[in-house]
Amino acid sequence: MSSLVSMASVSKSLIFFLLSTLSIFPAHPHPLDPLTPAEFTKVQSIVRNSYPESNHNVAFHYVGLEEPAKSAILSWLEGSATKTPPRQAFIIARINQTTHEIVADLPDHKIISDEVYGGYGYPVLTFDEQIAANAMPFSYTPFLESIRKRGLKVDEVVCTSFAIGWYGEQRRNRRVVRVLCNYLDGSVNLYMRPIEGITVTVDLEEMKILGFVDRSTVPVPKAEGTDYRESSQELPLWSQLKGISIHQSDGPTFTIDGHKIRWDNWDFHLSFDARAGPIISLASIFDLQKQKFRRVLYKGFLSEVFVPYMDLNEEWYYRVFFDAGEYGYGLCAVPLEPLRDCPENAVFMDAYVADHNGMPVNMPKIFCIFERYAGDVMWRHTENSIPDKVISEVRPEVTLVVRMVSTVGNYDYINDWEFKQSGSIKVTVGLTGLLEVRGSMYTHRDQIKEEAYGTLLAENTLGANHDHFFTYHLDLDVDGDANSFVRSQLQMTPVADNLSPRKSYWRAMSETAKTESDARIKLGETQGDLLVVNPNKRTNMGNFIGYRLIPGSVAAPLLSDDDYPQIRGAFTKYNLWITPYNKSEKWAGGLFVDQSRGDDTLARWSLRDREIENTDIVLWYTLGFHHVPYQEDFPVMTTLSSGFELRPANFFDRNPVLKVKPPQPDNQSDHSGASQLTNPWIFVLNTIKKHPQCISSFNL
Ligand SMILES: *[C@@H]1O[C@H](CO)[C@@H](O)[C@H](O)[C@H]1NC(C)=O
Numbered sequence: 001m002s003s004l005v006s007m008a009s010v011s012k013s014l015i016f017f018l019l020s021t022l023s024i025f026p027a028h029p030h031p032l033d034p035l036t037p038a039e040f041t042k043v044q045s046i047v048r049n050s051y052p053e054s055n056h057n058v059a060f061h062y063v064g065l066e067e068p069a070k071s072a073i074l075s076w077l078e079g080s081a082t083k084t085p086p087r088q089a090f091i092i093a094r095i096n097q098t099t100h101e102i103v104a105d106l107p108d109h110k111i112i113s114d115e116v117y118g119g120y121g122y123p124v125l126t127f128d129e130q131i132a133a134n135a136m137p138f139s140y141t142p143f144l145e146s147i148r149k150r151g152l153k154v155d156e157v158v159c160t161s162f163a164i165g166w167y168g169e170q171r172r173n174r175r176v177v178r179v180l181c182n183y184l185d186g187s188v189n190l191y192m193r194p195i196e197g198i199t200v201t202v203d204l205e206e207m208k209i210l211g212f213v214d215r216s217t218v219p220v221p222k223a224e225g226t227d228y229r230e231s232s233q234e235l236p237l238w239s240q241l242k243g244i245s246i247h248q249s250d251g252p253t254f255t256i257d258g259h260k261i262r263w264d265n266w267d268f269h270l271s272f273d274a275r276a277g278p279i280i281s282l283a284s285i286f287d288l289q290k291q292k293f294r295r296v297l298y299k300g301f302l303s304e305v306f307v308p309y310m311d312l313n314e315e316w317y318y319r320v321f322f323d324a325g326e327y328g329y330g331l332c333a334v335p336l337e338p339l340r341d342c343p344e345n346a347v348f349m350d351a352y353v354a355d356h357n358g359m360p361v362n363m364p365k366i367f368c369i370f371e372r373y374a375g376d377v378m379w380r381h382t383e384n385s386i387p388d389k390v391i392s393e394v395r396p397e398v399t400l401v402v403r404m405v406s407t408v409g410n411y412d413y414i415n416d417w418e419f420k421q422s423g424s425i426k427v428t429v430g431l432t433g434l435l436e437v438r439g440s441m442y443t444h445r446d447q448i449k450e451e452a453y454g455t456l457l458a459e460n461t462l463g464a465n466h467d468h469f470f471t472y473h474l475d476l477d478v479d480g481d482a483n484s485f486v487r488s489q490l491q492m493t494p495v496a497d498n499l500s501p502r503k504s505y506w507r508a509m510s511e512t513a514k515t516e517s518d519a520r521i522k523l524g525e526t527q528g529d530l531l532v533v534n535p536n537k538r539t540n541m542g543n544f545i546g547y548r549l550i551p552g553s554v555a556a557p558l559l560s561d562d563d564y565p566q567i568r569g570a571f572t573k574y575n576l577w578i579t580p581y582n583k584s585e586k587w588a589g590g591l592f593v594d595q596s597r598g599d600d601t602l603a604r605w606s607l608r609d610r611e612i613e614n615t616d617i618v619l620w621y622t623l624g625f626h627h628v629p630y631q632e633d634f635p636v637m638t639t640l641s642s643g644f645e646l647r648p649a650n651f652f653d654r655n656p657v658l659k660v661k662p663p664q665p666d667n668q669s670d671h672s673g674a675s676q677l678t679n680p681w682i683f684v685l686n687t688i689k690k691h692p693q694c695i696s697s698f699n700l
């Protein structure tokens with residue numbers, strides 16, 4: 001199975017390491033492992049047995065692991081289970097134009113349940129049907145006429161499918177997409193060359209054109225200046241940086257056993273899902289003092305990505321995307337480029353998905369896993385107040401990163417799960433790729449007299465305003481599954497009765513959320529900390545054991561509650577929600593998102609206002625970006641990142657990285673740079689002598 005593993009470095013020791021320790025199909029699969037190619041094939045045959053090809057039209061829209069019950073996983077982990085949890089698959093298939101939710105047992109080779117879904121919404125679009133829909137306009141005469149009328153070459157036209165959403169229609173029982181087209185002819189940056197005004201509506205089930213509109217003939221923005229390939233740039237001299245590499249001649253510190261990853265004090269399981277992308281499960285950290293692994297995160301994954309555009313034009317108002325539920329965030333994952341997407345010391349892992357026909361498809365180099373050593377400091381102190389003595393202790397930061405890139409059409413999302421020795425889990429999402437732009441008649445801002453819904457980025461090119469909301473499902477199990485959510489609010493407190501020369505101070509007021517409504521939080525309105533604690537466990541000092549969420553960029557939707565996109569995306573109304581654990585509540589936007597009506601969202605589940613105190617809870621966090629395009633986003637956008645951190649908060653009795661040994665320099669690297677300053681303290685002492693105020697301020 002070694003061919004399933006790719007690698008950036010061709011170092012001999014690394015190859016040895018990979019061959020000896022890394023296979024993503026171990027002899028004893030973990031119950032949370034994603035389906036293997038053989039299992040996908042089995043699923044296909046199980047479904048085909050019940051619905052023979054001869055008289056059933058079957059399309060596989062989702063095939064993935066039917067996750068065993070949490071209780072089964074936990075008792076299996078503790079070794080108290082008599083047998084391993086069942087190995088089952090969950091399948092969403094369209095069979096004779098109805099949606100089926102099927103659970104199949106893999107060892108028994110049989111269907112356990114098969115339900116026809118009768119509610120609103122449709123499953124994730126398959127690649128095959130999008131490809132077929134994108135080809136439809138090319139055999140449709142009115143479309144070809146419109147292309148010719150614009151003086152464009154049909155061969156240079158590329159079309160893509162857009163989910164149509166829901167805008168209050170009472171009845172609609174068709175799976176339909178809008179097909180919109182762009183132009184190449186002299187550029188590969190088709191997204192900067194929209195053919196505005198033409199809309200083709202395609203019925204996916206019948207694969208036929210239902211509607212065609214040609215509304216306007218604004219010019220296609222020109223090709224010049226849109227290409228982003230290195231080969232098409234005239235590189236100026238100053239852009240050549242000197243060589244940089246990150247080298248681990250002894251191989252990485254982590255080990256990978258199937259999908260289980262062990263690195264330093266962390267242990268976790270990494271899975272891949274066609275809808276969510278990476279799924280981190282069973283993350284535990286070794287406590288040096290207690291000499292045992294302690295549970296932190298039962299499961300963490302990206303549940304939905306909501307991207308509403310703000311342009312009300314006929315071809316634009318419905319551009320509201322749910323990248324996980326409509327397109328499959330994992331399905332859209334792309335192979336990572338060694339040395340570019342991931343550093344030299346990265347190890348790569350493949351993934352598998354089922355295609356439209358249920359056949360397993362290999363997705364190479366979907367994850368990269370590497371130790372990040374980026375010149376940052378984990379902790380330090382320089383003590384220069386002790387007479388005649390300088391003490392300096394520095395621990396550089398080395399972390400473990402799991403990365404996946406999902407390219408959903410024009411946009412590229414870089415997803416990192418980063419594990420720190422200090423116990424933090426940092427999640428980052430980086431936005432890059434190509435903007436979605438509207439072709440327009442304008443060549444200068446001064447010409448624009450109407451609502452433009454965006455920024456003029458280049459001639460005839462309007463970058464449309466939009467948002468990106470990333471909703472994460474974080475099932476924290478801090479030292480066990482019975483947890484509570486505590487909000488520690490900081491309150492300005494006036495000082496009464498001249499108790500002090502001071503007039504005010506702030507204090508932290510903690511409140512434990514009792515029911516779901518106590519834990520719906522819009523960030524930015526108040527200040528304080530957000531904690532998941534284990535109310536049954538305390539530190540040696542008596543503080544409740546916990547982890548806290550440190551949010552990244554705070555953005556809230558700016559659409560009215562009754563706007564259709566917002567009804568479907570209502571789970572973004574709060575940045576934070578807590579729900580009691582429920583295995584079926586996974587997808588914040590609902591299980592069936594294409595054309596959904598918002599009746600199966602996190603916002604709806606939360607209305608039950610269930611009890612969430614001292615029980616197994618799930619934290620839902622929405623990270624948001626309001627994106628007003630700027631000219632620097634043209635013709636390709638530089639990565640814009642944000643994220644959040646889950647950080648221990650009275651989880652350990654003291655700093656867990658006190659005893660961490662700094663990494664040793666790599667044997668094969670050249671340390672001439674470091675050795676230039678043989679005694680860095682000579683430099684420091686000189687500085688201090690020159691700036692005596694620095695010393696005196698320390699002593700005050
Ligand atoms: C499914 O559709 C096929 C082809 O139209 C038809 O022959 C078959 O009877 C249908 N099966 C069911 C169960 O409706």
Ligand SMILES: *[C@@H]1O[C@H](CO)[C@@H](O)[C@H](O)[C@H]1NC(C)=O
Binds near residue numbers: 582583584605
């Ligand atoms: C779990 O969630 C689903 C969907 O919200 C709901 O129908 C079901 O009743 C829930 N189960 C429990 C035990 O609360």
Ligand SMILES: *[C@@H]1O[C@H](CO)[C@@H](O)[C@H](O)[C@H]1NC(C)=O
Binds near residue numbers: 249250667
């Ligand atoms: C690097 O040095 C360490 C410690 O001396 C040694 O154990 C290791 O084998 C060396 N690795 C290589 C690739 O030379």
Ligand SMILES: [Cu+2]
Binds near residue numbers: 467468
């Ligand atoms: Cu954006």
